[in-house]
Amino acid sequence: xxxxxxxxxxxxxxxxxxxxxxxxxxxxxxxxxxxxxxxxxxxxxxxxxxxxxxxxxxxxxxxxxxxxxxxxxxxxxxxxxxxxxxxxxxxxxxxxxxxxxxxxxxxxxxxxxxx
Amino acid sequence: xxxxxxxxxxxxxxxxxxxxxxxxxxxxxxxxxxxxxxxxxxxxxxxxxxxxxxxxxxxxxxxxxxxxxxxxxxxxxxxxxxxxxxxxxxxxxxxxxxxxxxxxxxxxxxxx
Numbered sequence: 001x002x003x004x005x006x007x008x009x010x011x012x013x014x015x016x017x018x019x020x021x022x023x024x025x026x027x028x029x030x031x032x033x034x035x036x037x038x039x040x041x042x043x044x045x046x047x048x049x050x051x052x053x054x055x056x057x058x059x060x061x062x063x064x065x066x067x068x069x070x071x072x073x074x075x076x077x078x079x080x081x082x083x084x085x086x087x088x089x090x091x092x093x094x095x096x097x098x099x100x101x102x103x104x105x106x107x108x109x110x111x112x113x114x115x
Numbered sequence: 116x117x118x119x120x121x122x123x124x125x126x127x128x129x130x131x132x133x134x135x136x137x138x139x140x141x142x143x144x145x146x147x148x149x150x151x152x153x154x155x156x157x158x159x160x161x162x163x164x165x166x167x168x169x170x171x172x173x174x175x176x177x178x179x180x181x182x183x184x185x186x187x188x189x190x191x192x193x194x195x196x197x198x199x200x201x202x203x204x205x206x207x208x209x210x211x212x213x214x215x216x217x218x219x220x221x222x223x224x225x226x227x
Contacts, residue, residue: 042220043202044217103160104148109156
C-alpha cells in the first residue's frame with residue numbers, strides 16, 4: 001500500500017551518462033513534484049506538474065526533463081550527468097495544486113551518485 | 116523572494132522538551148508546514164499552521180505568529196526516535212502559492 005514510490009532507490013553512474021528516475025503515486029492526487037536535496041540537506045523544488053501539465057520549472061538546467069504520462073506518474077530524465085548532480089531526488093504529491101491545507105507526501109528518495 | 120531561517124543543529128535530553136524556531140520572510144503567506152526527516156528517509160508531515168496560535172498534536176505542538184514571521188515546533192517528552200531533521204516550509208500567497216519553500220532544516224540529536 002505504498003503511497004509514493006520511486007525507482008531506483010540508489011543510482012551510481014559515470015559523468016556524461018543519461019539516466020531516468022521513475023515516480024508513481026497511488027493516492028489519486030492531481031499534483032506531483034520533484035525536489036533535489038543536496039549534501040547540506042537543503043530541499044529545493046525543481047518541477048511541479050498538475051494533471052500532467054508543467055506548472056513550476058525552477059532554475060534547473062535543461063539537461064533535466066520531467067515527463068508525466070498520466071497524473072499518477074512523474075518521471076525525471078537527466079542527460080549528460082555532471083558531478084554536481086549528485087544528490088537525493090525526492091518525488092512528492094499533493095491532492096491539488098493550491099489547496100491551502102494540502103500536504104505533500106514524499107517518496108523514499110533516489111540517491112544519485114555521479115562519479 | 117523567500118527566506119527561511121532555522122538553527123542548524125540542536126541537542127536535547129531524552130524526556131525533556133525542545134523548541135525549534137523558524138523565522139521567515141516571504142512574498143505573502145498562505146501557511147507554514149513542519150516536516151520530520153529521519154536520516155536516509157523521506158520527509159513526513161508533522162503540522163500545518165495558517166492562523167496565529169498553537170496547534171497541538173500529541174507530543175508535538177506548532178506555534179505561529181504571522182506578524183512576527185515566526186513559528187516554532189515544540190517537542191515534549193523527547194524520545195530517542197525523535198532524533199531527526201525538522202524542516203520548516205512556507206507556502207506564499209499569490210503567484211507561487213502552490214509552491215513550498217523549505218528551510219535548511221534543524222538536525223535534532225536526542226541523548227540519553
